[in-house]
Amino acid sequence: DTWRYAFEEAMDEVQGKFAQKFKEEVEANSDHEIQLFPFGTLGESADTMEQAQSGILQFVDQSPGFTGALIPEAQVFFVPYLLPQDEAQLASFFKNSKAINEMFPPLYADQGLELLTMFPEGEVMMTTTAPVESPADLDEVKFRVMTNPLLVESYQAFGATPTPLPWGEVYGSLQTGIIQGQENPAFFIESTKMYEVTDYITRTGHNNFTTAVMANKEFYDGLSEEEQTVIDNAISAAFDYIIDYQKGLTEESLEKIMEAKPSMTITDLSEEQRQPFMETADSVEQEFLEIGGDQAQAILEQLKADLAAAAEG
Ligand code: 6CS
Numbered sequence: 001d002t003w004r005y006a007f008e009e010a011m012d013e014v015q016g017k018f019a020q021k022f023k024e025e026v027e028a029n030s031d032h033e034i035q036l037f038p039f040g041t042l043g044e045s046a047d048t049m050e051q052a053q054s055g056i057l058q059f060v061d062q063s064p065g066f067t068g069a070l071i072p073e074a075q076v077f078f079v080p081y082l083l084p085q086d087e088a089q090l091a092s093f094f095k096n097s098k099a100i101n102e103m104f105p106p107l108y109a110d111q112g113l114e115l116l117t118m119f120p121e122g123e124v125m126m127t128t129t130a131p132v133e134s135p136a137d138l139d140e141v142k143f144r145v146m147t148n149p150l151l152v153e154s155y156q157a158f159g160a161t162p163t164p165l166p167w168g169e170v171y172g173s174l175q176t177g178i179i180q181g182q183e184n185p186a187f188f189i190e191s192t193k194m195y196e197v198t199d200y201i202t203r204t205g206h207n208n209f210t211t212a213v214m215a216n217k218e219f220y221d222g223l224s225e226e227e228q229t230v231i232d233n234a235i236s237a238a239f240d241y242i243i244d245y246q247k248g249l250t251e252e253s254l255e256k257i258m259e260a261k262p263s264m265t266i267t268d269l270s271e272e273q274r275q276p277f278m279e280t281a282d283s284v285e286q287e288f289l290e291i292g293g294d295q296a297q298a299i300l301e302q303l304k305a306d307l308a309a310a311a312e313g
Pocket of ligand 1: 008009045063121146166167183184185188209
């Protein structure tokens with residue numbers, strides 16, 4: 001039979017590459033087929049999540065940026081400066097984290113979802129219509145964020161006017177001036193041509209984009225052990241593949257942006273310039289403890305321990 005898998009990006013973007021590898025592995029090792037639904041074919045991220053919860057879809061990729069209202073603990077990924085930028089460290093963290101692999105699955109299960117994996121998609125950068133060197137430059141800037149309450153808090157702390165929007169509205173809103181900024185990893189800024197509607201890219205180092213892949217839980221629980229193993233192995237192969245695929249991707253994407261639009265300004269903020277942004281982290285973390293659900297504190301503590309372990313190597 002055919003299993004349906006929706007994701008939030010195009011086929012040749014990171015989530016699409018992951019999904020294609022997963023499909024290839026499942027199809028090579030079972031009689032099942034996977035039908036892929038890239039962004040735009042079944043609606044926005046909130047729509048595909050509903051479809052996965054109701055069993056219309058067997059698999060869905062939804063980033064915690066959109067899962068915060070459903071699973072408040074998933075907002076932890078928006079405490080600024082929590083995740084490192086080092087790619088090897090990040091990969092090891094996602095692979096071995098007890099918070100991700102043991103504490104999050106029951107929270108997703110409560111929502112009818114089997115959490116299969118989380119993986120990083122790259123350093124998040126701001127793209128804006130005016131330069132950003134300090135929080136003061138974000139004053140009065142309507143800045144699009146994913147629909148996640150803690151991400152809203154964090155951009156408020158950065159001094160901006162956060163505007164939560166689904167992805168499909170971002171390009172048009174920048175074009176018409178409803179918003180003046182947004183954040184995303186470099187590959188996505190390049191592939192979705194964010195440089196056409198903004199003039200500045202600012203690297204503040206405040207986050208790395210996290211995404212999550214899950215199955216409808218009833219579907220997954222109803223599979224044979226053998227079939228579950230095929231899925232788990234395919235996820236694990238796709239994880240290794242996507243980590244490898246992203247090596248050098250950030251810098252390559254920035255080069256492509258500069259080729260497409262030589263007048264684009266890319267600024268990597270110095271440690272000193274980053275300081276005022278970093279100083280907001282404690283208050284956003286406190287806010288997470290208040291709005292991050294029953295497990296907020298336990299998840300945050302475990303995640304920090306997992307990050308420390310990944311940093312030691
Ligand atoms: O900003 C967003 O909404 C989108 N960003 C990425 C990198 N993937 C999917 C998501 O919808």
